[in-house]
Amino acid sequence: MSDEQMKVQIKNLYKIFGSNPKAMVEKVQGGMGKPELLEKHGHVLGLKDINLDIPARKVQVIMGLSGSGKSTLIRHINRLIEPTAGEMIVDGEDVLSMNDNDLREFRRKKASMVFQKFALLPHRTVAENAAYGLTIQNIPTSEAMSRSQKWIDRVGLSGFENHYPAQLSGGMQQRVGLARALATDAEILLMDEAFSALDPLIRTDMQNVMLDLQEELHKTIIFITHDLDEALRIGDNIAILRDGSMVQEGSPQQIVLDPADDYVSDFIKDINRGRVLEVGSVMHAKPPAKGPELEASTVLEEAMQVLVSSKIKEAIVVRDGKKVGGLSMEDCVKAMARTQGRSEGSSAYT
Amino acid sequence: MSFFTEFPVMERESLRDLKKAIDSTFRDFTRENGELIEALFDPLKDFLLWFQKILLATPWPIMILIFCGLAWLGSRSWKMVVGTAIAFLLIGYFDMWEDTMVTTAMVSVATVLCIAIGIPVGVAMARSDRIQAVITPILDIMQTIPSFVYLIPVVMLLGIGKAPALIAVMIYAIPPIVRLTNLGIRLVQADVLEAADSFGASYRQRLFGVQIPLALPNIFAGVNQTIMMALAMVVIAALIGGSGLGTPVLRAVNNQYLALGVFNGMAIVALAIIFDRVSQAYGKRLQKHREGGHGV
Ligand SMILES: Nc1ncnc2c1ncn2[C@@H]1O[C@H](COP(=O)(O)OP(=O)(O)OP(=O)(O)O)[C@@H](O)[C@H]1O
Ligand SMILES: [Mg+2]
Numbered sequence: 001m002s003d004e005q006m007k008v009q010i011k012n013l014y015k016i017f018g019s020n021p022k023a024m025v026e027k028v029q030g031g032m033g034k035p036e037l038l039e040k041h042g043h044v045l046g047l048k049d050i051n052l053d054i055p056a057r058k059v060q061v062i063m064g065l066s067g068s069g070k071s072t073l074i075r076h077i078n079r080l081i082e083p084t085a086g087e088m089i090v091d092g093e094d095v096l097s098m099n100d101n102d103l104r105e106f107r108r109k110k111a112s113m114v115f116q117k118f119a120l121l122p123h124r125t126v127a128e129n130a131a132y133g134l135t136i137q138n139i140p141t142s143e144a145m146s147r148s149q150k151w152i153d154r155v156g157l158s159g160f161e162n163h164y165p166a167q168l169s170g171g172m173q174q175r176v177g178l179a180r181a182l183a184t185d186a187e188i189l190l191m192d193e194a195f196s197a198l199d200p201l202i203r204t205d206m207q208n209v210m211l212d213l214q215e216e217l218h219k220t221i222i223f224i225t226h227d228l229d230e231a232l233r234i235g236d237n238i239a240i241l242r243d244g245s246m247v248q249e250g251s252p253q254q255i256v257l258d259p260a261d262d263y264v265s266d267f268i269k270d271i272n273r274g275r276v277l278e279v280g281s282v283m284h285a286k287p288p289a290k291g292p293e294l295e296a297s298t299v300l301e302e303a304m305q306v307l308v309s310s311k312i313k314e315a316i317v318v319r320d321g322k323k324v325g326g327l328s329m330e331d332c333v334k335a336m337a338r339t340q341g342r343s344e345g346s347s348a349y350t
Numbered sequence: 351m352s353f354f355t356e357f358p359v360m361e362r363e364s365l366r367d368l369k370k371a372i373d374s375t376f377r378d379f380t381r382e383n384g385e386l387i388e389a390l391f392d393p394l395k396d397f398l399l400w401f402q403k404i405l406l407a408t409p410w411p412i413m414i415l416i417f418c419g420l421a422w423l424g425s426r427s428w429k430m431v432v433g434t435a436i437a438f439l440l441i442g443y444f445d446m447w448e449d450t451m452v453t454t455a456m457v458s459v460a461t462v463l464c465i466a467i468g469i470p471v472g473v474a475m476a477r478s479d480r481i482q483a484v485i486t487p488i489l490d491i492m493q494t495i496p497s498f499v500y501l502i503p504v505v506m507l508l509g510i511g512k513a514p515a516l517i518a519v520m521i522y523a524i525p526p527i528v529r530l531t532n533l534g535i536r537l538v539q540a541d542v543l544e545a546a547d548s549f550g551a552s553y554r555q556r557l558f559g560v561q562i563p564l565a566l567p568n569i570f571a572g573v574n575q576t577i578m579m580a581l582a583m584v585v586i587a588a589l590i591g592g593s594g595l596g597t598p599v600l601r602a603v604n605n606q607y608l609a610l611g612v613f614n615g616m617a618i619v620a621l622a623i624i625f626d627r628v629s630q631a632y633g634k635r636l637q638k639h640r641e642g643g644h645g646v
Contacts, residue, residue, distance in 0.1 A: 078548055107550035119545035123563045123639050133549040136559075164639040184549070 007056040007188065007220040008077060013086030014050075015072055015244075018043030021084040034243045046072045048244045050086070054237075056187075057218040061235030063225060063267065068241040070224045074192050077222065078111045079103060090188070108137050112181040116193035118173045120165040120180075127152065127161035129176050133184035151179040155209060171202035178209070182217075189221045196225065207234055228267055232256075232276050240264055253281040257335070273336050274301035279317050282335040283325035288314040294327060295319070304332050380506050387507050394463075395513040402455035410447060414438045421624065425631035430624075437620040446595065446617050453584055453594035454621065456512075460519045460580045465573060468524050472531025472569075473557065482532065489525040497522055497586050505590055515592030519583045526575035534568025535561045570633035577625045584618060595621075 016024045016037075024043045034045040047069045054060045064070050075081040076088055079095050088095040090110065098106060112133060120129050127145060128135075130152050134144035152161060155175040165173050174194060181189055195203045211234060214221065225231050231238050232252045239249040240263075248260035256276050259265040280296030291312040294303050296319040307315060307329050317325040359365075405413065414435060421434040441450050475482040500521055501514075508514040538561050546560045562569070588596025595614050602611030 080544060080547060104550040104552060107548060113545070113548040115541060115545060117541050119539075119541040121542060121545075121560065121564075132546075136546075136549050136551050136555055166639060180549075190548075 005055055006053045007091065008052075008054040008060075008222070009087070009089040010050050010052045010054075010073075010076070011087040011089070012049055012051060013047055013073075013076060013088065014084045015046035015069075015076070015081065016043050016084045017046055025085050045244045047076075047083075050246050052239055052246065052249060054220065054222060056220050058236040059214065059221045059223055059234050061223050061225060061231040061238045062241060063228065063231050063238060064241035065226060067243075069244040070226075070241055071192055072244075073241065074190050074222055074224055077188070077190055078107050078113065108133065108184065110186055111188035111190055112184050112186040113190040113192070114174070114177045114181045114194040116196055118165070118170075118177045118197075120173060120176055122165055125162050125164055126157060126168070126176050129165065130179040130183055132180055137184070148179065148183040151182045152176075154182070154213065155179045169202075171198050171206065174198060174206060175209070178206075182213070187220055189219045191221065191223045193224050193226070195230065196227070203230070210234065228271055232271065240267065252276060253278060257281060272301075274304070275299055277335055279303050279315075279327055280319060280324070282331050283317045283327045284331060285325055287316045287323045287326040288312070291315050291326070293318050296324060300332050300335060303327060304329070307332070376503065376506065384507060388509070388513070391508060391513040391517070394516060395511070398455060398459045398512050398516055401459055402452055405451040405455050406448060410442055413451070417624075421628050423632075424628035426635070427631065430627055430631065434624050434628075437624060441617050441620065444613055444617075446598075446614060449593075449595045449598060449614070450617055450621065453581075453596070453618070456516065456519065456584070456587065456592060456594055457577065457580045457621070457625070460516055460523055461573070461577050463516075464520055464524045464527050464576045464580070467520075468527035468572070468576070469531050469569065472528045472572075473535065473562075475528065475532040476535035476561070485528070489528060492521055493525045497583065501586070501590055510591040512591060512593075514590050515587040518590060519580050519587050519592070522583045523576045523579040526579065527569070527572035530568045530572030530575070531565065534565025534572075537568065538564045567633060567637050570629070570636060574626060574629045574633065577629060578622060581618060581622045581625065 014025050014028065015021075016028065018024065018041070021043060024037060024041060024045075027041070028037065028045060028048055032040075037043050037045050050073060052060075062070050062073060072081060076083055077090070077095070079088070079098075083096065090106075093106075095103070095106065121132065124132070127148065131141070131144040131148040134147055135141065139147075149161075152158060155178050157172065157175050157179065160168065160172065165176065168176070174197075177194070181191075195206045198206060207230065210221075214234075223231075223234060235252055237250065238252055238255050240247050240255070240260075242263050248255060248264050250258075253276075255264065256268050256271070256273060259268055277300045278296065279294050279298045279300065282300065283296075292306050292310045292315045294306060294315045294317050296317055298306075303315065307313060307327070313329055315327045316323050317327050360368075408416075417438055418431045418435050421430045424430075438450075441447060471485065475485050497518065501518055504514045504517055504521075508517070542560060542564070543556065546556050551559065584592065584594060585596040585599050586592075588594060588600055595618050598610055598614045599618075601607065602614070
């Protein structure tokens with residue numbers, strides 16, 4: 001993809017916490033790791049040489065264990081955190097060179113954020129919270145209210161406009177958080193573990209709300225999670241962080257089929273591969289002459305059902321109406337079997 | 351060995367000279383600038399006298415209605431309103447109405463000025479650790495130094511009268527509102543502020559839209575304490591011309607009039623209870639939004 005289609009470009013981004021972070025960049029570039037940097041120099045390595053291009057109108061998931069730097073990374077996009085070194089380009093514009101005014105304008109119009117702990121204003125009602133981003137832009141209250149009302153309705157909170165956040169359940173509070181972020185019509189949505197504080201049923205609920213909205217709005221969403229099921233469900237692309245470095249980046253299919261190392265393998269070891277892997281990414285090249293037809297985007301679980309109940313044990317894989325490959329039961333079984341990652345053997349990655 | 355048994359004091363002569371030098375310097379300063387400084391505080395005195403005159407000129411039934419109305423607005427409790435009415439009726443019946451109005455004027459004006467000065471100072475302290483480091487020890491001194499000590503320079507500069515009394519009250523009463531404004535703002539949760547930042551809030555939008563509203567319960571506790579401390583200074587203020595309920599108390603102390611002292615003392619207590627309960631109830635109502643079915 002060319003640069004033009006990239007909404008957010010992160011280049012050689014470093015973040016080091018401590019009293020003299022600039023001086024530490026060289027040490028990190030020289031290969032010093034997070035524990036050593038902390039022990040020898042008392043600085044915390046937040047992010048190390050992050051390069052990531054995020055395409056427009058897609059959902060980019062960022063994953064990693066606790067402390068791997070996810071929150072730090074997402075806060076660089078709207079510059080809530082200043083990097084120690086590196087570049088942050090959004091829509092071709094350098095966020096780091098913006099002055100205070102430009103930056104405020106950028107945060108008001110370009111990128112809005114949803115927080116793990118909701119971070120609603122406790123002294124304002126649901127309606128006022130949803131309209132917050134608009135009132136910050138000095139839009140008159142009545143207009144702000146009517147514009148945000150649409151989003152309150154969309155996230156299913158009609159009737160709760162005059163409640164205070166403390167009177168709502170966690171799931172409902174995060175709906176307010178989502179409405180508040182959507183109300184400014186920003187093209188970029190930054191979601192830092194937005195659903196992590198919710199229990200599983202409510203979480204699935206919220207994922208559905210978000211996916212429905214995305215189908216219609218096509219925002220550029222940067223979504224942080226440490227839950228792989230969530231990542232696979234909503235991500236068009238997944239980047240995996242570990243101790244501040246990016247260890248792998250790619251489509252969900254790539255990550256499940258070809259984990260870069262044991263850290264990533266560990267992440268994906270418990271998922272139901274049959275429900276994630278698609279026929280298109282496990283087929284062999286030559287389609288058979290005859291057989292049942294399968295869309296390339298069919299998941300393996302369904303494909304295997306088709307193969308089992310069909311007389312011919314090899315299927316024709318079709319993408320955009322063209323025959324692109326063949327799929328046998330053996331392909332399926334191979335793909336379903338767990339791979340151990342590229343670095344075979346020991347799983348002592350820590 | 352006398353070094354260990356007797357403290358090596360400064361020579362008597364030099365000590366006397368030092369004190370003399372300080373006194374004469376300050377006296378010269380007063381002589382030269384006294385009038386100017388007095389003129390500076392004149393508007394303050396005029397404002398206080400104007401307010402006092404209004405309280406005294408308003409017929410007492412109307413004043414009692416106003417007090418009851420304020421009690422209702424603050425506390426929304428009929429008990430408070432009835433209690434206020436009874437307290438003021440008794441005060442009037444025991445012939446302390448005028449002194450009470452004078453004291454009420456003094457305490458109200460002092461409180462309003464403390465709020466007007468104290469909240470901005472508290473906001474500045476919350477904004478910068480350096481300002482906090484400078485102001486905190488000043489507040490500590492203001493709160494611990496015996497009030498009689500700062501009465502001396504105040505009286506030297508301004509003489510006896512309403513203005514020095516008001517200033518003495520304010521020096522004593524302003525620290526809590528400053529401290530609690532600072533504390534309240536510093537206690538505002540970082541994640542809510544981060545959310546405000548992420549939507550592009552300016553410094554003013556942050557301050558007036560998030561920090562001050564969320565600090566209000568603390569700020570209000572500060573206002574409440576400031577009122578209480580202003581009332582506590584009423585008797586000392588009377589020493590330097592504050593008049594009001596403190597004057598008869600002083601007279602009672604000097605002449606051993608038990609009843610006079612107790613009656614006026616009770617009037618001060620009644621004022622304190624009313625101010626305290628009403629402002630606390632109001633402070634609580636400000637936090638209504640914190641209550642909810644799901645804790646917080
Ligand atoms: N202000 C700070 N000062 C010092 N170290 C920090 C600071 N903020 C973050 N860190 C460190 O940076 C690392 C990354 O933190 P970050 O909050 O980005 O992790 P995370 O991936 O979001 O974790 P979690 O899943 O727990 O939210 C951690 O080691 C953390 O201790
Ligand atoms: Mg985090």
